[in-house]
Amino acid sequence: MQTNFKPLGFNFEWLDVYDPTEAELRQLADQYKLPEAAVIDCLQPEHLPKYELFDNYSFIIVRFYDTESKPDSDDIRQLTRKIALFYNTEIIITIHRSKAELIENLAKRYCTDTNMQRPFNLVCKIVKKTFETFEEPVKQLNLKIDAYEERIFLKKRIPDLLRAMYDLKRRNQVFRRVSFVSKLVVDNMHVSHRKNSYYEDMRDYHLKLEIAIDQIHEDLISLVNLYLSISSQRTNEVMRILTVFSAFFLPLTFIVGVYGMNFQYMPELAMPNGYPGVILFMALVIVFIWQWFKRKNWL
16 A cells, blocks of 8 residues: 655655555565665565665664554564655655554644655654654553562562563563664764754654663663562571571480380389470470570571
């Protein structure tokens, strides 16, 4: 499907192409003299963001967050969608696999804006808009991290917590990869267009997004380390309690073992107060161990 947004009010041609077959894309390339290498990149749905400068076009690939992605999605094809852009001083061609409201909304919003009568300015707006789509999912990641951190500190049990944090880490890795490669796109766009306010606005927003994504990465690492540390502390506490109980019962077990031996001439067997005497001795041993542990601050 093809849509030409020029009749809306743009003074240059903006051709939006979505869900093209390979044959249709080849035909479009022949008609507009699109670079062969860039057309091949358009056919790869998992392609990362990139920027290339050709003789007659600048070529950009950007990715935006797919709001229809499933909650358990954790790879770049499931979480994001691709837009390929060809542009020069006279035309913009946007190519994507399915209909994108992002493109249509931008066309309707800026068709009568006199500041958008240069293709590069509009390309900056399109690229910035793709960055903006990551704002909400990044915010949701932050909220989940804060919730997990609070429950960990309050020692509330969370089923499959490590699995949940692993899923967050996988999603954020996709965001980091897109953000990192998009930085190369932003930097390369600067080479050919300096001192442009729309470019600066796009770059500032990308920097803000990059910082937020990197902060989530650091927070996730800290959260995992915190969880493992607290889990280790709980294990150590359990082992300490078990060790204390063992220390109390070890001497008692020894005494019971001695008096459990079947010897005929054990002198204590004939004593009428032998049994209460042994019980009293065992009680004194427990009191002694208790006092000793208290002095050592082990209890």
